Amino acid sequence: MRNALKIFKPELLGNAPFAGGHRTPEEVVNGKLNDIFSSISDVDHARGSFDLVKLYPAVATADQARFQDAHIFVSDEPDDELVSTLVIEAPALNDTTEMAEMRQLLAAPDTRYHGVALTTADASGQSALVEKTQTPLLPVTQRVVPKIKNIVYRHSASANGTEFLRQIIFEAPTTNDIAFFSFEVPDLFTLNPFYRAEYYGRNGGMRRLEPIDNSQDAEQLSVNDGVASATLQVALGAGNSFYFYYYSSDDYRYHQYALDNTMTLSADEAVVPGTWRIKKAGDPTVYTDNGFGVFYDSEGAPFAQGNYETGELSPAANVDTVGTQADDLGAVIFMRNATNQGYRREFSFNVGTESFVINSFYLRCTLANGSQFSVSATDTGEITHANINGTINANGDVSLSAATGVDITHLEYDIDWLEEHVMDADWLHIDPNSLPNNGRVSIFHVNNIVRIQHHDAVERPSLGQGDTVQVLTDAAHVELYDKDWQRLYTPDDANFSYDKTSGLVTINAGISSFTGPFTITSVQSELVTVDNINDKELRFLTPLTRTYPAGSRISSAYVLGDLQAxxxxxxxxxxxxxxxxxxxxxxxxxxxxxxxxxxxxxxxxxxxxxxxxxxxxxxxxxxxxxxxxxxxxxxxxxxxxxxxxxxxxxxxxxxxxxxxxxxxxxxxxxxxxSAAPPIMASRAVNPGHSSIEYDKSTLSLRGNRDSL
Incomplete structure (x- = not known):
């Protein structure tokens, strides 16, 4: 029976050390603003606030009726993006616990947090992309951190230029994400290979793979016999591109002293700094140059100087280039050619942060004649100049094209990053240093259930007996509210009834006792278990029964179990x-x-x-x-x-x-x-400004009807 499900207040609400305590018969009134948390004041918006309350979800019957597999969750948060609400699961919480102890429980290792996030794409099958999987428990502030002179390109046609990465672009089909694919790289320089990749995963975030430096990345990306194979932990998003950068055998060769004891370089060749391997005469140890052509022995004394442009070593008497195969004496040689010495026309890179001020992006370019120019991004990310134009998007991806005949030798940018800091203020009554992970908590958990919900609301200025209203079909929950947000559900359908097949709500005679405007909400929803969390992607144990549109809510559920005294x-x-x-x-x-x-x-x-x-x-x-x-x-x-x-x-x-x-x-x-176990709920308000009129959060109590 829906009317038997209630949420009761404790002895005292508020932030006093003795707030909390036992359950009282005072119900949380459905739809009543500020019935749990106080209204958000101008001071709260200016400096931030944190509220913690104790609540008692309950089966309110005078017998032992059982409510099976009860669970409670945040089904809706305020429209104000500065406000977040959480349900808190703390096993040590009991009926006598008061605020001073409740605050300590926030840092307990077995405390879990349950929140709600919006889907960022249509959710179907066994996965869903969400806007967040973590959130700060306490209010946070954002500080502007200028990052200046970030170099993204230097033209390598100078005498000592020896680095050039070629690029292959692999595009995913527009219809589906892919995690397994391969493509040919016939010209990969294999004697001293280097390659890396960038792509947008199905979760929308930029990912980078550098197998040479990261063994986990090496399991996802490898090249064998001229074929690159990708086995991605986060799939390449549908319609996105996989950018593969590598050293090419068209640009590099390896000189092995075992095959030719004399290194002779042409005018278009140069040794790559830091790759030259020789021995000191009379010493079996292999030494590598320091990146400036100098060789130091094991005692730190210089014993030879190499000329990157000619391949000469001096003094020759101090050098030995005879060794075993395992010694691998030699050097990587960069071969200048028309491709790697030409000026680039297209540039793409990522600014490398999740949060930044888009119109703070400031680009500085140096031309081949030594002159410089600069250009800034607009509020919408447009970059427009006579010599170069392009865009920067909300993900931090920059795409630029140089105008015909414009030779750019140097490209760098400034940008303002936004760094998030958890507030440490006495009015919050919480020491952020006592919280794990700097106060940022996970709101979803592996092997825990979540409820995915697609909400719809229909408003009517008035309703009369016999009226019908079309809402969602096959809704798990339909409710009718009057002007005071009083819930009009009754077990005997006195005020309205709902047909799942047609999605029609029929208004009945009892409606005459209430005043409009009226709001009818309908919710399609289901429960699934989280199998894995990868960045902003939730993977489920079982497939969803329908497709939920982008903007649907996914709520982590605090499972209370069977409610029965x-x-x-x-x-x-x-x-x-x-x-x-x-x-x-x-x-x-x-x-x-x-x-x-x-x-x-x-x-x-x-x-x-x-x-x-x-x-x-x-x-x-x-x-x-x-x-x-x-x-x-x-x-x-x-x-x-x-x-x-x-x-x-x-x-x-x-x-x-x-x-x-x-x-x-x-x-x-x-x-x-108890049929009314205690829980905690929190609300954090970040400093800032807001014009939102209703700071309403919604807690929902669900389960299976047994003997009710």
Missing amino acids: LPKDERTIAAWQNDFGASSPPGSASLNTTQYPIETTNLGAINQRWAVVFDSETSYRVIGEHIGVVYSGDILNDCIVMNPFVQAPYLIIRKEAFGAGLLPGEAFLFETL
Whole structure:
């Protein structure tokens, strides 16, 4: 029964050290703004704020009706991008926990955070791309960090220019992502190979692979017998390009002293600095030049100088170029030709940051005649100049084309990066240094369920009996709200009914008691389990049953389990020693809870271990592990232990169950499970300005109807 599902408030909301505490009968009112968190003030927007609250999702019935596999999640966040809301799962949280302890639990290693993110593309099959998989728990500020004189190109036609990368572009089909593909690289320089790649993955982010420096990258990209093979952990996005850069045998050769003990270079050749390998006369050690043509021995003393342009070594008497195959004495030679000495016309690169000010991109170019010019990007990323034009996009990709006849020898840029910093301020009441990962928390978790949801809302100024409204078909949830956002669902469909097949909502007679404007929301949704998280891609164990459009919400669910008030683990012990987990030795007698079971209700029961400690053969005290002594009684009367916070019993033990009682010092131990486990929710407001009128977050409680 939908009306039995409620979220209750604690004894005190707010940020005071003693806020939190036990569940009360005060419900969180659906649709009421600022019912949990206070309104966001101008001061909050100016300096930032953080709120933490304790809540009790519950099955509010006076019996033990079971709500199966209950889970709670953030189904909607405020439109204000400066505001974020999380549901917090902390196993150590209990009914008595107050704010001072709640703040400490934020840093506990077993605490998990559950948030919501929008999909950035249509989601279908067993994956979905989302805008984020992590978020700062506390407010963050962005600081502008200028990055200047970033060099992206130097023309290599000078006397010492020896680096030139050729490029092959492999394009993915426009219809699907691909993770396995190959292409030919027949001219790869294999004696001293270098290659790398850049591409856009299915998650939308730029990825770089450099197999020579990274063994993990080498597993994803390799070249054998002139064929490059890619086996990507993150697939190449549909319609995107895979850029492969490499040293070509058309530009490089390797001189081996084992084949020719004399190195003779032509006027168009030069040794590549840092690749020249020789021995010192009388020393079996192989030495490599220092990048400036100087060779140092093992004691740091220079013993030879190499001329990169001629291949000469001096003094020759200090040098030995005779060695074994394993010594690999020789050098990589750069061969200048028309291709690698020509001026580039096309330039593409990435500015290498997730966050930057797009109109701060400032390009400086030097021409072959020594003159310079500069150009800035517009707010939309356009780069326009008589000598060069192009674009920079939100991902930081720059694409430039030089005008005909314009020879550029040097290209560099300035840009303002935006660095994110977690706030450290006394009004937040949290020390960010106590939080793991600098306060940035994961909002999705492997092997945890998520609910994907496509929302639709239809507004009507008025509604009358017999009206019909078209909403989503096969919706998992449909709701009708009046002008005060009062929920109009009733079990008997007094106000409206919904047909899943047609998607029609029919307005019924009860609508006359409410005032418009009205809003009808419909939600197509389903649950799936996260199998893997790769950057901003969620992979699922099972395929989705439908395609969800870009902009759908995916929420990580805090699984509460079955909500039902129950007693368990009943036993007696011979001596009470303040140990609620004790199990032996048993007491002299037992309570007859088979014929007279301990009674609990969903309204009153809490998660607690209990001890009924006998002070005499007929009198006893009831002690809760976290709440202390709450009742004193005798075996001649029913034991009715009231929960003063909700005006319903914690538990009831009928007098018949006591029999003749237990001996003094003995105890009856048991545990009760609550139908209202405590959770925490947080809201962070980043400093800044906002014109959003409604800072509303929505928590949803779902599960399977059992005996409700």
